[in-house]
Amino acid sequence: MKHTGYLIEKFIKDGKVPECPVYDMHGHMGNFSRIHFPMGNASPEIMRERFDKAGVKMLVFCHHWTLFSPDIGNEANISTVRKLPDRLRAYCGLNPNYPEIIQKDVDEFEKYEDVFVGFKMLADYHQLPITHKNYSAAWKYADKKKLLVLLHTWGNSPMDGHEQVRKVAEKYHNARILMGHSCHGEWDKTIELMKDFPNVYAELCAVTDERGVLEKIVAEAGSKKILFGTDWPWFNHHYYIGSVLDAGLSDDALHNIFHRNAEKLLKPLVKNL
Amino acid sequence: MNIEFFDTNVFIGRPMNGVFKPVVTATELISEMHRQKISKSIVWHIFQYEGSPMEGNKMLANQISPYDALYGSWTVLPPQTGEIIRENFFEEMKKNKIAGINMFPEWHAFLLNKITMGDFLSELSERKIPLFLTKGRACISWESLYALMKDFPDIVCVLCDIGIWGVDRYTWPLLEKFPNMYIETSLLSLEEGGLEAAVNKFGADRFVFGTGFPLRYQKAAILQLLHADISEEAKRKIAYGNFERIMKETKL
Numbered sequence: 001m002k003h004t005g006y007l008i009e010k011f012i013k014d015g016k017v018p019e020c021p022v023y024d025m026h027g028h029m030g031n032f033s034r035i036h037f038p039m040g041n042a043s044p045e046i047m048r049e050r051f052d053k054a055g056v057k058m059l060v061f062c063h064h065w066t067l068f069s070p071d072i073g074n075e076a077n078i079s080t081v082r083k084l085p086d087r088l089r090a091y092c093g094l095n096p097n098y099p100e101i102i103q104k105d106v107d108e109f110e111k112y113e114d115v116f117v118g119f120k121m122l123a124d125y126h127q128l129p130i131t132h133k134n135y136s137a138a139w140k141y142a143d144k145k146k147l148l149v150l151l152h153t154w155g156n157s158p159m160d161g162h163e164q165v166r167k168v169a170e171k172y173h174n175a176r177i178l179m180g181h182s183c184h185g186e187w188d189k190t191i192e193l194m195k196d197f198p199n200v201y202a203e204l205c206a207v208t209d210e211r212g213v214l215e216k217i218v219a220e221a222g223s224k225k226i227l228f229g230t231d232w233p234w235f236n237h238h239y240y241i242g243s244v245l246d247a248g249l250s251d252d253a254l255h256n257i258f259h260r261n262a263e264k265l266l267k268p269l270v271k272n273l
Numbered sequence: 274m275n276i277e278f279f280d281t282n283v284f285i286g287r288p289m290n291g292v293f294k295p296v297v298t299a300t301e302l303i304s305e306m307h308r309q310k311i312s313k314s315i316v317w318h319i320f321q322y323e324g325s326p327m328e329g330n331k332m333l334a335n336q337i338s339p340y341d342a343l344y345g346s347w348t349v350l351p352p353q354t355g356e357i358i359r360e361n362f363f364e365e366m367k368k369n370k371i372a373g374i375n376m377f378p379e380w381h382a383f384l385l386n387k388i389t390m391g392d393f394l395s396e397l398s399e400r401k402i403p404l405f406l407t408k409g410r411a412c413i414s415w416e417s418l419y420a421l422m423k424d425f426p427d428i429v430c431v432l433c434d435i436g437i438w439g440v441d442r443y444t445w446p447l448l449e450k451f452p453n454m455y456i457e458t459s460l461l462s463l464e465e466g467g468l469e470a471a472v473n474k475f476g477a478d479r480f481v482f483g484t485g486f487p488l489r490y491q492k493a494a495i496l497q498l499l500h501a502d503i504s505e506e507a508k509r510k511i512a513y514g515n516f517e518r519i520m521k522e523t524k525l
Contacts, residue, residue, distance in 0.1 A: 212293020212294040215293070235465055236462060238499075243493040246491065
């Protein structure tokens, strides 16, 4: 399908396109010590308003407080999703420095099928690689249940770089492995992983900060394994939507990235999607 | 909504280490501006930073001269060495459609302070010539920027490429204390709610539209500003009016 410019015109004019909803597959929630987030404490009403303005149908997130406080843990995710259940789902956050909490979260995962669609690993921050044994219970469970696993991935990282992603992808063929930030900076490796493993996906947060990378990924790996993501509330939906629109992709590719690919992944996990 | 845009953050030329999609000439830039419906741009040449400010400034002037929609920003070095700042410097700026100055003190190995640049910075302040500084490449630390603004509180300073991570804790004190401090919006637009929060606190007059092109996508900043939760008047000021006002107030 060709690039018609229709989607660009509609997004410019209205800020959203009903027939092209946006699924943000990489978000967070809550305030955070290192940055002032104007929308860090947004109420469910404000969130709905912001999402509506940009045509964001669903945000899948992991709360900052889950990731940075084992004392709070996944309660922050559960309570937030339940305040806006038609627009939010969460990744169950894992901190490998506390394997006993991971085990508990895995054991209780089924209790929260209205909340969780998979797991989130932030290995660069927690300083144990995604291959570490402390993650094993979650990997096995995600593989068995075909859950999403959103990884923070960064080029050359010994925690979650392309080599570590390859190792888990070789071991777990059924988990849907989402490379958050797409192994940022090591774009050729990103593309290799997408091609080598049917269950490995690229995610665009921080990718479109550099003009030209998205074009390269689509040219070499196609658009069917690319997911839209923003790290919301770090980054603005319209800013990221604009960058994807500006990459000169076909309408078909834009539909894939903004919603079709996410819908395929989420349909088995979200009732009435 | 039909809004006119003035992009204050664009460079031309091929960076030495390459980028995915460089814009080599002013002619190419004009073509991109037409595509994006951007009316005017302030441009610099990447060679001003990476190689030679002297030669880069000349290359820039030659490139932009045929195009009414383009204005330049020249890079300067300390006056003591006489490499850039000489007699008739400001006349040369006017003759070559140079609307602003940029400096990269960390990369070009000097200290941007009263000792090195005092007289020149005083003259920039008096003439209200915008000084473009960036956080996007080796340019200036926050500490040095704060000290500069303390010594030259009236200087018209446009801070570009403020950072991928939100920097409100650094920029808001500067906006609060110095009325001629401006923020270029390409990365403020990236921050969720960042532009709205800053405009609500400091007013729309303190922000000038920029895209960071060709490193970043122009439509990213355009789409964010068009649909930001601020008034249409505020959008028009940021998109075009504020920098046009700054240019009108400049004495060259």
